[in-house]
Amino acid sequence: MTVKEVTAAFVIIGNEILSGRTKDANLNYLATFLNERGIQLREVRVIPDITATIVETVNELRAKFDYLFTSGGIGPTHDDITSASIAAAFGTEVYRHPDAEKVLFDQYVPEDRTPARMKMADVPRGATLIDNPVSKAPGFRIENVFTLAGVPKIFQAMLDELAADLVGGEPVKSVTVTTNLGEGVVAEGLEVIQNDYPDMDIGSYPFFRSGVFGTSLVMRSTSEDDLESAAEKVRGLIRSLGQEPLEGELSKDD
Amino acid sequence: MTVKEVTAAFVIIGNEILSGRTKDANLNYLATFLNERGIQLREVRVIPDITATIVETVNELRAKFDYLFTSGGIGPTHDDITSASIAAAFGTEVYRHPDAEKVLFDQYVPEDRTPARMKMADVPRGATLIDNPVSKAPGFRIENVFTLAGVPKIFQAMLDELAADLVGGEPVKSVTVTTNLGEGVVAEGLEVIQNDYPDMDIGSYPFFRSGVFGTSLVMRSTSEDDLESAAEKVRGLIRSLGQEPLEGELSKDD
Numbered sequence: 001m002t003v004k005e006v007t008a009a010f011v012i013i014g015n016e017i018l019s020g021r022t023k024d025a026n027l028n029y030l031a032t033f034l035n036e037r038g039i040q041l042r043e044v045r046v047i048p049d050i051t052a053t054i055v056e057t058v059n060e061l062r063a064k065f066d067y068l069f070t071s072g073g074i075g076p077t078h079d080d081i082t083s084a085s086i087a088a089a090f091g092t093e094v095y096r097h098p099d100a101e102k103v104l105f106d107q108y109v110p111e112d113r114t115p116a117r118m119k120m121a122d123v124p125r126g127a128t129l130i131d132n133p134v135s136k137a138p139g140f141r142i143e144n145v146f147t148l149a150g151v152p153k154i155f156q157a158m159l160d161e162l163a164a165d166l167v168g169g170e171p172v173k174s175v176t177v178t179t180n181l182g183e184g185v186v187a188e189g190l191e192v193i194q195n196d197y198p199d200m201d202i203g204s205y206p207f208f209r210s211g212v213f214g215t216s217l218v219m220r221s222t223s224e225d226d227l228e229s230a231a232e233k234v235r236g237l238i239r240s241l242g243q244e245p246l247e248g249e250l251s252k253d254d
Numbered sequence: 255m256t257v258k259e260v261t262a263a264f265v266i267i268g269n270e271i272l273s274g275r276t277k278d279a280n281l282n283y284l285a286t287f288l289n290e291r292g293i294q295l296r297e298v299r300v301i302p303d304i305t306a307t308i309v310e311t312v313n314e315l316r317a318k319f320d321y322l323f324t325s326g327g328i329g330p331t332h333d334d335i336t337s338a339s340i341a342a343a344f345g346t347e348v349y350r351h352p353d354a355e356k357v358l359f360d361q362y363v364p365e366d367r368t369p370a371r372m373k374m375a376d377v378p379r380g381a382t383l384i385d386n387p388v389s390k391a392p393g394f395r396i397e398n399v400f401t402l403a404g405v406p407k408i409f410q411a412m413l414d415e416l417a418a419d420l421v422g423g424e425p426v427k428s429v430t431v432t433t434n435l436g437e438g439v440v441a442e443g444l445e446v447i448q449n450d451y452p453d454m455d456i457g458s459y460p461f462f463r464s465g466v467f468g469t470s471l472v473m474r475s476t477s478e479d480d481l482e483s484a485a486e487k488v489r490g491l492i493r494s495l496g497q498e499p500l501e502g503e504l505s506k507d508d
Binding site: 012015016017018019020021022023024027028031032033034035040041042043044045046047048049075076077078079080112114115116117120151153172174182183184185186187188190191194201202203204205206208218220 | 266269270271272273274275276277278281282285286287288289294295296297298299300301302303329330331332333334362366368369370371374405407426428436437438439440441442444445448455456457458459460461462472474
């Protein structure tokens with residue numbers, strides 16, 4: 001590996017995910033977004049709307065990884081405690097950011113400028129704003145922590161806004177070879193290939209769809225040469241077991 | 255609260271979730287399954303296929319919560335390291351469980367009984383098996399830790415198998431009142447209601463669908479009386495703001 005690995009973690013803040021009410025839709029989007037930029041998502045946590053839990057989790061993960069992203073809890077209601085909690089994690093407090101205040105002031109007609117809505121202009125001291133092109137109330141960055149909205153449309157729009165601020169490593173590329181052979185049939189030969197490429201991540205993912213079983217073998221590496229030679233060995237393994245390898249994804253796991 | 259709270263955590267083990275290749279489909283299923291049984295899911299982590307990370311995470315969370323569930327990494331290939339890692343977390347090792355061996359032996363014709371497949375009969379010493387009605391290779395339980403397959407169909411079937419072993423607290427019920435008012439409009443009055451019911455979890459979830467904005471107000475409590483009286487106050491709040499409250503979910507967040 002010639003380029004330093006760049007790592008990230010993601011904290012999803014929300015009782016509604018833990019209770020099953022809401023399905024998270026941000027994890028997969030962020031994982032793909034980071035992967036394309038050479039940033040390796042290493043850990044995700046889903047935690048409740050409890051200040052002490054947010055503070056502890058943010059402080060652990062921002063020290064451990066290059067970037068930390070959070071989603072959820074930056075709206076106008078009493079259960080939106082993320083901004084104050086992030087401030088506490090940094091040993092500071094929130095203040096009314098003048099640019100955020102102006103954005104919200106311009107967004108609402110006078111009778112809609114409720115104290116609750118204007119509270120969305122409160123961010124930790126030292127934070128810079130992340131634009132929200134969907135509904136205006138901004139996210140923010142403080143040091144290596146990016147605090148985004150939980151609503152997927154806004155989360156995604158904020159990611160696009162901050163993309164230029166992220167410095168990635170060499171992107172990890174992948175090659176997928178698919179077979180109708182079972183995992184248990186390819187396992188032994190696959191382990192030999194994995195041992196030939198100790199720095200490569202070779203994953204084996206069984207699938208079952210429309211009555212057809214099979215296995216997707218996914219090689220991930222920053223080296224295209226290694227990827228192609230490993231893929232050729234995997235294709236050879238499948239042929240040696242009496243099948244013709246299939247390229248790409250036949251199916252996501254289901 | 256008359257009944258002790260029963261809590262749980264969930265560890266999703268899988269590089270494929272972190273890279274964005276695979277969308278997790280188990281979190282929401284487990285959250286709903288536990289919620290229905292009066293077990294409160296308090297934390298979820300997604301971690302990579304790295305033994306030290308699995309050991310550390312499992313030991314932290316099994317001490318902190320009543321139950322811990324894991325998904326992924328119990329198949330036949332080299333990247334399936336969950337069973338050995340759980341064993342290490344408990345200071346023990348895997349052994350070939352005779353009942354699991356028999357299940358796999360009966361499942362496969364002789365030429366399909368590969369060493370890789372038979373390895374799926376290896377579980378930590380002290381573990382009891384969790385039946386897998388889909389593809390036979392079992393999960394297992396050791397103390398308060400339940401180790402399940404990652405493939406959603408199998409994960410769900412294993413949960414059904416182990417359901418009788420779980421002891422839950424009083425189920426948390428919920429009432430949802432929906433309005434086309436924005437969060438920022440109801441926020442102030444909602445906080446007053448929250449303060450009247452300090453033990454109740456009142457969440458506010460904005461939605462936007464087909465060009466219509468609105469807010470779902472979700473009250474969660476073990477007390478149906480409290481739920482109904484709080485819901486009536488929320489309905490009153492909405493009426494005082496000039497709208498007729500709508501019952502139930504108009505829309506999930508999107």
